[in-house]
Amino acid sequence: MASAPRQESPEVLARIYRLFRDYFDKAEKKRRWSLKEDVPWNACNPNLDRRIADVVETFCVVELYLPDYLSKLIPQVRTNRGRAWMLANWGYEECKHSMAFGDWLERSGHRSDEQLADMEAMTFSHEWQLPYDNALGMVIYTMFQERATWLTYQNLRAIVGNDDPALSRVLQLISIDECAHYDFFKRLVQIYLEDDRDATLEQMRVVANTFKMPALHMLADSALRMNEIKTMRILDEDLFISKVYEPILADIDVSKKELRRRQSSREIVVAACELGQPKI
Ligand SMILES: [Fe+2]
Ligand SMILES: [Fe+2]
Numbered sequence: 001m002a003s004a005p006r007q008e009s010p011e012v013l014a015r016i017y018r019l020f021r022d023y024f025d026k027a028e029k030k031r032r033w034s035l036k037e038d039v040p041w042n043a044c045n046p047n048l049d050r051r052i053a054d055v056v057e058t059f060c061v062v063e064l065y066l067p068d069y070l071s072k073l074i075p076q077v078r079t080n081r082g083r084a085w086m087l088a089n090w091g092y093e094e095c096k097h098s099m100a101f102g103d104w105l106e107r108s109g110h111r112s113d114e115q116l117a118d119m120e121a122m123t124f125s126h127e128w129q130l131p132y133d134n135a136l137g138m139v140i141y142t143m144f145q146e147r148a149t150w151l152t153y154q155n156l157r158a159i160v161g162n163d164d165p166a167l168s169r170v171l172q173l174i175s176i177d178e179c180a181h182y183d184f185f186k187r188l189v190q191i192y193l194e195d196d197r198d199a200t201l202e203q204m205r206v207v208a209n210t211f212k213m214p215a216l217h218m219l220a221d222s223a224l225r226m227n228e229i230k231t232m233r234i235l236d237e238d239l240f241i242s243k244v245y246e247p248i249l250a251d252i253d254v255s256k257k258e259l260r261r262r263q264s265s266r267e268i269v270v271a272a273c274e275l276g277q278p279k280i
Helices: 010-031 050-064 068-078 083-106 112-125 136-158 165-195 197-212 222-231 237-251 256-262 266-274
Strands: none
Touching: 010 083, 010 165, 010 256, 050 083, 050 136, 068 083, 068 197, 068 266, 083 237, 112 266, 136 165, 136 197, 136 237, 197 222, 197 256, 237 266
């Protein structure tokens, strides 16, 4: 693992805090939504393809690891107010995602109370660990993960179509949140690139080579679930390269050549192929 980058200067900390305030103000004005009021819950479809319900359950579990995400990420950034406050706000938004997926699974009849309780107990019996041991690596990881998650929900929503207006609305609302998260973390990475391009690119090479979606590998039947996601073309190696990796590089104005100084394209494909693969 690469060495930890240096501490941010007061100027960089001030820029990050301003970035957070802009994000927060916009979210308060334009993006708050109600789990109770904004989803047509009476339009759930109990006959929807069960594979879609399986995928919703998989991502409900990924979102349920929120206590681990927050409890491990906040200590990395406790002296960086913009990032710490962002995590508090991000946690509020993310907690709605697992609740919305759980509510849909129950109201649609695809899962019973007992099944959801078992799913929750199984999730909390494993502890998610930080994939990178420094705050710069984690912000780059989060940028990749938020874009991959946004893409996942967009693709799942396209498959649902008009077959379940409640799930379609849930996926739309959550996708908008994930897109805003990606935009924030991308801007944060841009600040770090301007501040220390070499250290940021070094971390980016590490993350691009080893990226895995969070927590997917921790599920007992992760191989099966990952296979379902790939077969339905919700997220696979090609989509990761063309819709996550390449657009991110374009957005942050990093050329492949610059990033590949120590990374071959083969390594990138290997990393994408390992999306969600079990660690053990
Ligand atoms: Fe989420
Ligand atoms: Fe998110």
